[in-house]
Amino acid sequence: xxxxENLQANVSDKNILKGLNLEIKxxxxxxxxxxxxAGKSTLGHVLAGRDGYxxxxxxxxxxxxxxxxxxxxERAREGVFLAFQYPVEIPGVSNMEFxxxxxxxxxxxxxxxxxxxxxxxxxxxxxxxxxxxDQQFLKRGVNEGFSGGExxxxxxxxMMLLEPKIAILDETDSGLDxxxxxxxxxxxxxxxxxxxxxxxxxxxxxxxxxIVPDYVHVLADGKIVKSGDKNLALELEEKGYGWLEGExx
Amino acid sequence: MTSTPLHAAxxxxxxxxxxxxxxxxxxxxxAAHAWAQTPWPTRKTEAWKYTPLKALEKGEYFIPAAKxxxxxxxxxxxxxxxxxxxxxxxxxxxxxxxxSDDLTxxxxxxxxxxxxxxxxxxxxxxxxGEHATLFGELNTATxxxxxxxxxxxxxxxxxxxxxxxxxxxxxxxxANARILWQQAPHSKATLxxxxxxxxxSQVFTNSITELFVGENAQCEHYRLHLEDEAxxxxxxxxxxxxxxxxxxxxxxxxxANLQRVDVVTQFxxxxxxxxxxxxxxxRNKQLVDFHTCIEHKVPHCxxxxxxxxxIGDSARAVFNGRIHIHKDAQxxxxxxxxxNLLTSNKAEVNTKPELEIYADDVRCAHGATIAELDAxxxxxxxxxGISQEEAQVMLxxxxxxxxxxxxxxxAIVEYLRPVIAQRFAxxxxxxESLIHEALV
Numbered sequence: 252x253x254x255x256e257n258l259q260a261n262v263s264d265k266n267i268l269k270g271l272n273l274e275i276k277x278x279x280x281x282x283x284x285x286x287x288x289a290g291k292s293t294l295g296h297v298l299a300g301r302d303g304y305x306x307x308x309x310x311x312x313x314x315x316x317x318x319x320x321x322x323x324x325e326r327a328r329e330g331v332f333l334a335f336q337y338p339v340e341i342p343g344v345s346n347m348e349f350x351x352x353x354x355x356x357x358x359x360x361x362x363x364x365x366x367x368x369x370x371x372x373x374x375x376x377x378x379x380x381x382x383x384x385d386q387q388f389l390k391r392g393v394n395e396g397f398s399g400g401e402x403x404x405x406x407x408x409x410m411m412l413l414e415p416k417i418a419i420l421d422e423t424d425s426g427l428d429x430x431x432x433x434x435x436x437x438x439x440x441x442x443x444x445x446x447x448x449x450x451x452x453x454x455x456x457x458x459x460x461x462i463v464p465d466y467v468h469v470l471a472d473g474k475i476v477k478s479g480d481k482n483l484a485l486e487l488e489e490k491g492y493g494w495l496e497g498e499x500x
Numbered sequence: 501m502t503s504t505p506l507h508a509a510x511x512x513x514x515x516x517x518x519x520x521x522x523x524x525x526x527x528x529x530x531a532a533h534a535w536a537q538t539p540w541p542t543r544k545t546e547a548w549k550y551t552p553l554k555a556l557e558k559g560e561y562f563i564p565a566a567k568x569x570x571x572x573x574x575x576x577x578x579x580x581x582x583x584x585x586x587x588x589x590x591x592x593x594x595x596x597x598x599x600s601d602d603l604t605x606x607x608x609x610x611x612x613x614x615x616x617x618x619x620x621x622x623x624x625x626x627x628x629g630e631h632a633t634l635f636g637e638l639n640t641a642t643x644x645x646x647x648x649x650x651x652x653x654x655x656x657x658x659x660x661x662x663x664x665x666x667x668x669x670x671x672x673x674x675a676n677a678r679i680l681w682q683q684a685p686h687s688k689a690t691l692x693x694x695x696x697x698x699x700x701s702q703v704f705t706n707s708i709t710e711l712f713v714g715e716n717a718q719c720e721h722y723r724l725h726l727e728d729e730a731x732x733x734x735x736x737x738x739x740x741x742x743x744x745x746x747x748x749x750x751x752x753x754x755x756a757n758l759q760r761v762d763v764v765t766q767f768x769x770x771x772x773x774x775x776x777x778x779x780x781x782x783r784n785k786q787l788v789d790f791h792t793c794i795e796h797k798v799p800h801c802x803x804x805x806x807x808x809x810x811i812g813d814s815a816r817a818v819f820n821g822r823i824h825i826h827k828d829a830q831x832x833x834x835x836x837x838x839x840n841l842l843t844s845n846k847a848e849v850n851t852k853p854e855l856e857i858y859a860d861d862v863r864c865a866h867g868a869t870i871a872e873l874d875a876x877x878x879x880x881x882x883x884x885g886i887s888q889e890e891a892q893v894m895l896x897x898x899x900x901x902x903x904x905x906x907x908x909x910x911a912i913v914e915y916l917r918p919v920i921a922q923r924f925a926x927x928x929x930x931x932e933s934l935i936h937e938a939l940v
Binding site: 299300301302322323324326327328332333335338339341342343344347348349351352353355356357360368392393409413 | 875877880882883884885887890894895898900901902933934936
């Protein structure tokens with residue numbers, strides 16, 4: 252589904268991704284772990300198409316389509332969803348109208364039947380319930396005054412409504428207490444399907460107890476240096492990242 | 501008595517000598533004198549530096565507007581649904597009793613008098629006189645109809661008073677509008693000043709509103725400038741806020757080729773509070789100019805002011821926000837913020853916060869910014885599939901909507917949101933992303 256080949260990218264002229272390869276098949280969950288500064292968040296931003304993240308080499312294709320040639324919003328419409336590590340507050344823009352505009356844009360592009368206001372409201376309320384977010388949050392400004400946990404749950408709620416093909420969760424577990432972590436994990440698990448894939452970027456093995464990955468990769472210095480199954484995460488938890496530097500050298 | 505040929509021409513065409521009432525004859529004479537003696541503002545006049553008055557210089561806008569009428573049907577378009585206000589209608593500065601609500605059916609605790617037979621005019625021009633611009637002097641000198649609205653002591657009036665000012669004359673003329681709003685101690689009331697225009701009107705509205713908010717009284721005040729661009733408006737709101745009183749004002753200026761509003765709020769007693777928020781949205785070749793001044797004359801008062809503007813096309817905005825903290829005004833808390841978005845290369849804003857502080861134990865914060873839309877917010881919307889163009893529209897609207905949503909009167913919020921959304925939507929399909937009636 253998503254094929255990343257020899258991806259290289261710069262941020263403010265600094266080379267961060269240095270030849271990253273990843274092949275993700277439909278339905279798979281890939282966890283990406285790694286030390287600070289390895290390029291984990293950069294990978295998410297490059298895939299989502301953020302300005303200032305310059306791709307200097309390699310390719311990314313989604314179902315054979317050149318993802319890097321598309322504008323940020325076109326990638327979203329094609330089915331790429333990035334759950335932000337730090338979701339942005341947008342006072343004055345209501346969460347509800349934002350979600351409707353977003354859902355409309357994505358569904359129109361994918362030639363899915365439009366949701367009228369009534370069915371949209373129903374879906375939005377269901378999604379709120381699924382991530383344990385009070386419906387009042389729909390009326391507030393986008394992420395405005397939300398706590399850290401509420402922002403993360405709002406991200407998962409959006410993901411539920413947008414039904415992406417590939418979802419990238421960028422440290423969605425950071426700043427969450429154990430209850431919120433479970434809520435987020437349940438939201439992700441509910442969306443797991445043979446057609447939908449996930450990239451779960453995390454620092455901690457803990458999240459992977461709840462979202463069990465098919466593969467675990469270690470990203471260090473802009474490359475995948477080791478891949479394995481879920482047991483690799485346990486090993487990392489135990490040993491840290493230091494031992495890998497010897498192996499990749 | 502006149503200082504320039506323009507003044508002479510204006511004096512000849514106007515009604516400087518016909519005083520409305522002998523009670524205020526001295527005030528009017530003094531104003532007429534001041535008007536005649538004040539030099540016509542030029543680019544070198546600080547208060548008018550960025551606000552050219554060329555449109556007025558031919559003098560044709562100084563011919564007093566004739567009295568005219570509009571049908572109830574024609575006025576319907578200006579109704580604010582669900583406001584359920586007591587409505588007073590002025591057309592080209594003339595009070596229209598027949599289109600207004602019945603003055604004998606006023607809310608309990610409220611009286612409304614004509615200037616001519618007002619029982620108490622002690623406060624007339626007391627707030628405005630001290631700070632009036634030359635146009636303020638002209639208003640005072642030439643005024644022929646004005647209403648005095650009194651709220652009695654302890655009266656808690658929930659029904660808002662809506663003063664609807666319609667510009668309707670289709671040849672250049674001058675409409676003087678004047679309101680004297682007096683709230684006795686411990687009273688509570690809401691004033692909505694709604695300025696609109698009919699098609700093809702070309703009126704120069706010269707308005708003054710004086711607000712006197714008595715001890716412990718609360719005044720909720722909305723001033724909405726929604727005239728079309730062929731009209732001109734120079735106006736002022738001058739307030740005295742007494743001990744422990746609260747004034748909560750909101751200003752909106754959408755259109756008009758020349759729109760200047762002076763807002764002067766003066767604290768007259770300790771423990772008082774004033775909020776002056778506002779929004780301006782000039783486009784095409786429109787000019788909006790807000791000159792605000794908070795006079796902290798006494799200790800322990802709080803003032804808060806947030807003005808935001810979006811300036812498009814070749815439009816211009818001027819914001820001059822002054823905070824004047826007098827020597828005795830210790831423990832003052834004053835905040836002022838002015839944020840501007842320019843949406844075109846030809847748009848222009850001149851913003852100037854002005855602090856003048858003579859007390860040493862005060863807290864005062866001010867800031868003015870001119871910026872583009874938040875790049876991160878833009879990115880966030882785009883990662884959700886929303887196009888750059890639509891994201892721009894949504895963020896511009898949000899920047900203004902943030903202030904609108906804070907308004908206490910929900911009928912006003914419901915009235916303004918679509919008006920403002922229309923201004924931003926660009927394409928009809930974007931309108932739904934700003935205000936979606938079905939999403940509740």
